[in-house]
Amino acid sequence: MSTPLYQLKAEFFKTLGHPARIRVLELLSEREHAVAEMLPEVGIEPAHLSQQLAVLRRANLVKTRKEGSTVYYSLISPQVAELLRVARTILSGVLAGQAELLADLQAAQRPAKPPS
Amino acid sequence: MSTPLYQLKAEFFKTLGHPARIRVLELLSEREHAVAEMLPEVGIEPAHLSQQLAVLRRANLVKTRKEGSTVYYSLISPQVAELLRVARTILSGVLAGQAELLADLQAAQRPAKPPS
């Protein structure tokens, strides 16, 4: 193994680490989409979307199908949808934790009640 | 919502996008670890590990427990372990796909046998 496994994992997550790419993967979790179809959803200029799609292609996460001059993208592995689902669960936990913290901070401005 | 959800998700994945941080999360998926204990596993200098741990702390993915002068880290959400598991599955699919591609490329040098 030339590259250690955790290096590959890190690169994998790095390719997910961009708002436009996440947005695209979410759209593709539902069904395949043409580039033009994704454009308004992602809200970035065409050239930039192409670049981000290229990143996903290079990472082997999506595949393309050409029909005339429009290109349809879809997920290679449907498990990506599951990954996003798990991530959402974790994230809502994290955000809930932060909300709690926020509440504590706000409470601390009044006659302090110590954390449980 | 000041920051759109997919922005938060991207940031979440971005914090996973570093070999040392992945390594740490894998270790913590098993059980809590002291910093000194992780050092040889991760194989980077102490100051750098601290920095990466700080990234994980800021992202609310890990928590610390102090005992004397040693600091123990653990996962806040055990679901992170599941996330890493799903990621591994996807990754092995991706790598298998690449291996196939490689095999095809090699086969293409001999009297070509078309893809199934």
Next chain:
DNA sequence: TCAGCAATTGCCAATATTAGCAATTGCTGA
């Protein structure tokens, strides 16, 4: 009290990522 270790922080240069703009490719319909 202070020497010594664990862990962290701050600062900075090297490196990688992102996003904007112009130019190009490939297909389609007039």
Next chain:
DNA sequence: TCAGCAATTGCTAATATTGGCAATTGCTGA
């Protein structure tokens, strides 16, 4: 054939991440 649209590529400046080194904090045992 060529005008026009979909998508992509190349180049570049702005921005963010990284990793190395020195200095600091906090605890413990002599």
